[in-house]
Amino acid sequence: MTRIGMLHYRQKPHHVTKAFAYAAAAKMHGSDFFYFSYTGIDFEQRRINGWVYQEGDWHQQDFPFPEVIINISAPRSSKQKAVSRALRLQIPFISRSIGSKLTVYNKIKKGRQFAGHLIPSRPIEKVEDVRSFLKDHPEAVIKPLSGRKGESIHFITRQENGSITWQTGVDQQTFPSDTWEEKVTGLLREKRYLIQPYIECRTKAGFSYDFRLHVHKNKEGRWQTALIYPRVSGTERLTSNVSRGGYRGELIPFLKEEFDREYYNIKQLLEYFAVHFAAHFESLYPGRSFDELGIDAAVDRNHKIWIYEVNWRPGSRHREFAIARHMIPYACYTARQYKSKR
Structure with a gap:
């Protein structure tokens, strides 16, 4: 039974939706799970004061160090960053940063295989x-x-x-x-x-849209598609982010509406691209593995996919349980891999 810890900047898990979702998924998977923050960590005794979900509520207690850490948020202060670095020396984290937009762009360009899908980008000095x-x-x-x-x-x-x-x-x-x-x-x-x-990508009704290709690792450490969905502006905005007033559509009805008889080919194109790009992208970071990626992409009139950007902590609002169901087995896989290399 793998002991999994979730690290978050919030002291308590009560208002962290992902914490409940991951606790439930771990229970169904047969893994031990607890939530903790950057305080209450005893490095000498290798103990952590954290929270476990039992009998319908969160309870605080002490735990041994976890075998793997799900780091769903970035540290917020220099002290938290120092604690994070110290933990990484002893315990594997499942999420790793991919760097800035320009770092990502240059890596994909240098990697060549998917360079033709990049939108030309230049830093502004x-x-x-x-x-x-x-x-x-x-x-x-x-x-x-x-x-x-x-x-x-x-x-x-x-x-x-x-x-x-x-x-x-x-x-x-x-x-x-x-x-x-x-x-x-x-x-x-x-x-x-x-x-x-600017790459124009509009619906027949004239609204801007893009696709979010959400991929993650499975229990065997292989990439697979978690969810693909269109994000539509719904207003005069030229961005389609849900957090900026856009809305998330359902893939199949959207493809049928916008691509008619070609909808199934576009669906397969997006699915194939998502998984193969993720595997290639990870290879651009030797010695580093990722748990999930969010690829924002457009499909132009010629059905060519253009990469807007790549995110290493893609949002999963309203889909926390669906993601947790896959991330818990991957966390267990990460723990096993770490042990085998020691």
């Missing part, structure tokens, strides 16, 4: 980088190197008179040359950004 990019790509997207949930994404279009149409969310404005340059300068003071050409 100064205003001139945006100006020169717009000469070749009149419609472009500016996004943070490190961002999530569609935050701080800006869509810009160069007009013939040199002005720029700038859209953030549903707000759209047109700026003359000198004003939009000041806006870019302001963005660069806040954080680092990259720029990409």
